[in-house]
Amino acid sequence: MLVLLRQFRIEWGCPVGLPGGEGEFMHKSLSIDPDKCTGCLQCELACSLEHEGAFNPSKSRIKVITFEAKGRFVPYTCTQCAEAWCLEACPTHAITIDRATGAKMVSDALCVGCKVCTIACPFGTINFNQSTGKVIKCDLCGGDPECSKACPTQAITYVDANWTGLDKMRASAAVADAAAQA
Amino acid sequence: MAWAGKLLRVDLTAGTCKSEPLNMKWAQDYLGQRGLATKYLVEEIDPKVDPLSPKNKLIMATGPLTGTSASTAGRYSVITKGALTGAIACSNSGGFFGNEMKNAGWDMIIFEGKSEKPVYLMLENDDARLMDAAEFWGTSVWDTEEGIKHKHGDPMIRVASIGVSGEKGVKFACVVNDMHRAAGRSGVGTVMGSKNLKAVAIRGTKGVKVKDPKRFLGASTAAKKVLADNAVTGQGLPAMGTQVLMNVINETGALPTRNHRDSQFAGANDIGAEAMQKVRETDGKTNLVTNAACFGCTIACGRISQIDRTHFSVLERPQYHGASGGLEYEAAWALGAATGVNDLEALTFANFVCNEQGIDPITFGATLGAAMELFEDGVITEKQTGMSLKFGDAKALCEMALLTGKGEGFGAEIGLGSKLLTEKYGRPELSMGVKGQEFPAYDGRGIQGIGLAYATSNRGACHLRGYTIASEVFGIPVKTDPLESDGKPALVKAFQDATAAVDSSGLCVFTTFAWTLEDFAPQIDAACEGEWTAERLLQVGERIWNLERTFNNAAGFTAADDNLPQRLLKDAAKTGPATGKVNELSKMLPEYYQLRGWTAEGVPTNETMSRLGL
Numbered sequence: 001m002l003v004l005l006r007q008f009r010i011e012w013g014c015p016v017g018l019p020g021g022e023g024e025f026m027h028k029s030l031s032i033d034p035d036k037c038t039g040c041l042q043c044e045l046a047c048s049l050e051h052e053g054a055f056n057p058s059k060s061r062i063k064v065i066t067f068e069a070k071g072r073f074v075p076y077t078c079t080q081c082a083e084a085w086c087l088e089a090c091p092t093h094a095i096t097i098d099r100a101t102g103a104k105m106v107s108d109a110l111c112v113g114c115k116v117c118t119i120a121c122p123f124g125t126i127n128f129n130q131s132t133g134k135v136i137k138c139d140l141c142g143g144d145p146e147c148s149k150a151c152p153t154q155a156i157t158y159v160d161a162n163w164t165g166l167d168k169m170r171a172s173a174a175v176a177d178a179a180a181q182a
Numbered sequence: 183m184a185w186a187g188k189l190l191r192v193d194l195t196a197g198t199c200k201s202e203p204l205n206m207k208w209a210q211d212y213l214g215q216r217g218l219a220t221k222y223l224v225e226e227i228d229p230k231v232d233p234l235s236p237k238n239k240l241i242m243a244t245g246p247l248t249g250t251s252a253s254t255a256g257r258y259s260v261i262t263k264g265a266l267t268g269a270i271a272c273s274n275s276g277g278f279f280g281n282e283m284k285n286a287g288w289d290m291i292i293f294e295g296k297s298e299k300p301v302y303l304m305l306e307n308d309d310a311r312l313m314d315a316a317e318f319w320g321t322s323v324w325d326t327e328e329g330i331k332h333k334h335g336d337p338m339i340r341v342a343s344i345g346v347s348g349e350k351g352v353k354f355a356c357v358v359n360d361m362h363r364a365a366g367r368s369g370v371g372t373v374m375g376s377k378n379l380k381a382v383a384i385r386g387t388k389g390v391k392v393k394d395p396k397r398f399l400g401a402s403t404a405a406k407k408v409l410a411d412n413a414v415t416g417q418g419l420p421a422m423g424t425q426v427l428m429n430v431i432n433e434t435g436a437l438p439t440r441n442h443r444d445s446q447f448a449g450a451n452d453i454g455a456e457a458m459q460k461v462r463e464t465d466g467k468t469n470l471v472t473n474a475a476c477f478g479c480t481i482a483c484g485r486i487s488q489i490d491r492t493h494f495s496v497l498e499r500p501q502y503h504g505a506s507g508g509l510e511y512e513a514a515w516a517l518g519a520a521t522g523v524n525d526l527e528a529l530t531f532a533n534f535v536c537n538e539q540g541i542d543p544i545t546f547g548a549t550l551g552a553a554m555e556l557f558e559d560g561v562i563t564e565k566q567t568g569m570s571l572k573f574g575d576a577k578a579l580c581e582m583a584l585l586t587g588k589g590e591g592f593g594a595e596i597g598l599g600s601k602l603l604t605e606k607y608g609r610p611e612l613s614m615g616v617k618g619q620e621f622p623a624y625d626g627r628g629i630q631g632i633g634l635a636y637a638t639s640n641r642g643a644c645h646l647r648g649y650t651i652a653s654e655v656f657g658i659p660v661k662t663d664p665l666e667s668d669g670k671p672a673l674v675k676a677f678q679d680a681t682a683a684v685d686s687s688g689l690c691v692f693t694t695f696a697w698t699l700e701d702f703a704p705q706i707d708a709a710c711e712g713e714w715t716a717e718r719l720l721q722v723g724e725r726i727w728n729l730e731r732t733f734n735n736a737a738g739f740t741a742a743d744d745n746l747p748q749r750l751l752k753d754a755a756k757t758g759p760a761t762g763k764v765n766e767l768s769k770m771l772p773e774y775y776q777l778r779g780w781t782a783e784g785v786p787t788n789e790t791m792s793r794l795g796l
Contacts, residue, residue, distance in 0.1 A: 038479075038482035040480060042251060042478060045250075046251065053395075055251055055285075055392075058285065068361065068504070069505055152482075
């Protein structure tokens with residue numbers, strides 16, 4: 001049943017080859033570097049303003065998780081799984097893929113607030129909103145994520161989805177190169 | 183908009199919580215937070231009331247920009263008649279609690295009366311309830327905050343609470359929110375404790391709206407860029423924190439040392455920003471774990487530190503092994519230079535304890551410094567103190583922090599503050615403060631203007647009421663000579679008025695290293711009703727200053743209280759650039775009164791009052 005649903009969705013809602021296909025896309029991903037995060041919540045403010053029309057971190061699609069005793073701040077949000085379990089679990093076909101960005105989108109018209117997607121998602125990044133009776137999740141703001149623009153320390157960047165590891169690779173390369181030169 | 187438009191009035195005697203519309207006429211005159219809450223307090227209490235009487239009130243207030251995306255927009259203040267001073271008190275805090283109050287739909291909460299038994303306020307959006315706090319009474323800030331979140335099964339609740347110190351009547355108890363951010367000075371936590379109010383817990387999910395979102399985003403984004411491009415707010419504070427000041431002020435010859443006996447500290451380099459970033463030989467780690475931001479802050483000056491686990495202070499105390507709020511400059515100075523202790527790990531431990539039990543590290547360190555001088559002079563002995571209290575004794579610092587935090591043993595006497603402590607032992611001249619509140623970390627002999635700012639501060643000695651250090655040391659907005667008293671009255675007045683407006687906005691005064699009122703005005707104007715210009719903000723600030731002054735005058739303070747200890751006026755600095763200097767207060771004060779439009783007795787003239795609409 002899930003397989004059938006997925007095929008149906010792919011045919012009607014998103015470009016061939018996504019997920020798991022052979023098409024070539026220039027989608028981007030949010031890339032998060034907790035080392036740079038100060039826990040200021042500007043990302044949550046920007047996200048809530050974009051989606052709720054008010055500064056309301058409790059309704060933000062991105063959350064900064066604080067690990068107090070370790071002094072760590074970790075922004076966390078939907079990673080837009082290629083094979084999205086939320087999408088597959090939704091019984092009303094309320095979750096579709098945005099062709100332009102690859103974001104998994106919730107249709108408020110179709111969502112009945114059953115919360116099955118919140119159970120299916122392994123990461124907890126799709127959540128129920130009591131004010132509307134619908135679920136909310138990151139939609140990449142149509143390809144121009146407000147959280148990334150608001151981050152004062154570049155802890156959240158919006159980069160080529162094929163190369164989210166590029167910064168880490170560059171840092172590792174520098175270390176390896178320094179060792180080789182030593 | 184920007185203001186939520188309503189306040190919560192909690193009658194602790196009757197056990198009731200009622201919503202009231204915010205007085206929007208007053209909001210136009212006093213903006214919010216410090217100014218607006220002071221207006222409410224002045225209208226509602228007798229200035230002569232005993233601070234610890236049920237007739238005193240305690241107000242927690244946000245500013246109109248609190249909860250918006252303007253940089254640093256998470257501030258709230260606690261306004262009351264101060265337990266330490268008997269003067270108007272307004273202590274400002276960051277963290278995340280202020281935003282939560284605003285997001286729950288409230289500009290301020292007024293607490294009045296006294297509860298029969300310990301309670302805490304649970305506020306979830308419109309739903310306000312007073313709950314039994316028996317299980318939290320007698321526990322620390324840290325345990326209370328964790329306990330309330332656990333009890334309600336909601337880790338996203340934000341809590342402001344008092345520690346055991348506030349319950350026991352330690353005169354300089356703070357209100358601490360988010361584990362280590364504090365409305366720290368003047369004993370606002372002591373007033374909270376006297377009302378049997380242990381904590382305020384809030385969960386807010388309503389959202390904060392501004393008048394013109396597009397214009398607001400334009401103005402706040404431009405202002406953020408100014409902060410990012412500024413050397414102090416864009417580089418110095420995030421990297422070094424306020425601790426960047428330690429060596430600078432020491433070199434200026436204005437680092438008060440061993441209860442102001444000296445004005446330079448040989449151990450300064452051991453306890454400043456550089457020391458916090460030095461790799462320890464014992465564990466290969468640094469004291470500083472990371473910098474951290476309060477709500478919405480793009481500066482992120484906060485320090486998160488971890489104590490060396492092999493240090494004597496925490497060997498038997500694993501509860502202090504985790505990272506927590508580390509030393510900022512004022513705390514490092516008070517716990518270190520004022521007591522002559524140069525052990526960074528001991529200072530960090532004492533700072534953790536101050537946060538845990540909610541005591542103001544400035545007054546605690548300064549009072550311990552005064553006690554150490556009493557001890558070295560032989561006025562008090564181990565018979566009273568229970569231990570040696572010599573300057574420089576790191577173990578005494580740690581033990582006294584623990585005792586004072588719980589109001590036990592000689593800690594209960596330290597808990598009186600330096601004024602009452604030194605009076606008790608017949609040496610009042612050893613109390614280093616103004617109007618009963620101890621000096622912070624700058625010596626008025628080596629920096630003349632700050633001496634006048636201390637003497638005239640409405641909440642007792644304080645650097646945050648008029649931070650002339652910006653001009654006298656850093657050249658912001660213009661450089662003035664710290665050793666010169668000419669021109670300082672005008673400088674002090676300008677800083678005091680501008681700061682009063684900033685403290686009423688919901689934003690942090692640290693932005694003023696980079697911003698002028700010209701940067702604040704467009705943000706406030708886009709967010710709030712009314713035409714807000716820099717000129718108008720300055721006038722609001724002057725109005726607030728004079729309102730605070732009239733409250734203090736009515737409470738019984740006079741020009742004689744605008745004074746400094748003899749040590750700063752008679753005993754010249756012995757070393758450094760200020761050698762031979764005393765503070766020239768008597769030269770500056772008359773000119774200051776004149777500029778303020780006050781009589782020679784320090785009373786605002788009728789003309790001044792009517793010019794400001796008071």
